[in-house]
Amino acid sequence: MSAPLNGLNFLQQRNSAPRLTEPGPSADELEQMLLCALRSPDHARLRPWRFVSIQGDRRVAFGELLRASLLRRDPDADQIAQDRALNAPLRAPLVIAVIVSLVEHPKVPFWEQRLSAGCAAFSLSLAAEAMDYAAIWRTGAFAEDEQLLRDIGGAENEEFVGFVYVGRRDGPAKPIPPMETAEFHRVW
Template sequence: MPAALSLLQQRHSVPSRQLGEPAPDEATLQMLLEAAIRVPDHGKLVPFRLIRLEGTAKLRFGERLAAIAIRNSPEMSEAKQEKERLRYTFAPLVMVVVARLHADSKVPEIEQKLCAGNVAYNILLGAHALGYGGQWLTGWAAYDREAAAILGLAEHEHVVGFVHLGTPQIEVPDRDRPALADLLGTWTP
């Protein structure tokens, strides 16, 4: 099997809690991200951007999100509050992939969002190819406008995902995958 297809066959997510140091160093991250942004882009709109969360910024971001969550659900248990605070602290690096939607474009918004989603997936694939692990997560914060404001997003920008990156700390078993025969059909006129 060609190496590129073997890479696709072996790719899997590593839970963010199981991602530790090291994350890609600066030169490796630059190389990874330059490759990740090479996505199909109808209209050459570049409908995406990236935000890096690392170090203490991950905890500060989680604390601000926890404050929103607690305000919205004052009955939230202490355990859930702590989970909200620490959600972004496990992996050494979190890349926020942002869709930048161009409402005035003839390119449908769904295509623009898919373009940004391809960036997130390319980060996962590239990280795997380089020997790192990753997990693409969303959660409520990806869809919350107050969370978007914390990140400095404009009204036309939306979080596509939080891609957690680091070195796998455990061997992650692959999950069951669907059978291609159950998914593939052939259209005939």
């Protein structure tokens, strides 16, 4: 009986970690995280998710792509904004780009495929937490940049779902404000 309660407590205490540090997951741990993501809900077994892991020196190259993305949106971006984009991938030892690969299907609309890929992103975060890492799922303008997606190998039928940053939590977990289920639930 205690294992399920421990699992529920784990899920009820989960929160994003905006500050992450080394070390990141090993190759074997990343494999375990990905295996968890592959168990996401998947109507018709379309497997609409793709993952691109970025770590080590490749984070610097990815930062260059983020700066180029920023300058495409805002050619007059100041140096502070450019540096922020350049250094964004260095905020964690591992960045996983989560991508949805959309497929025409008579029973599975695109919105459902996007939700499935979103579940995969969240599963990555939960798996990281279960292995004593922390994570944060980031979106924003970079996640809407089709050229950035192409730059890391994305296809025409694909979109970013976001970027899951993974590492060790730097500092204590941020406080979680209490929530009451009655504010979000009703019986019909």
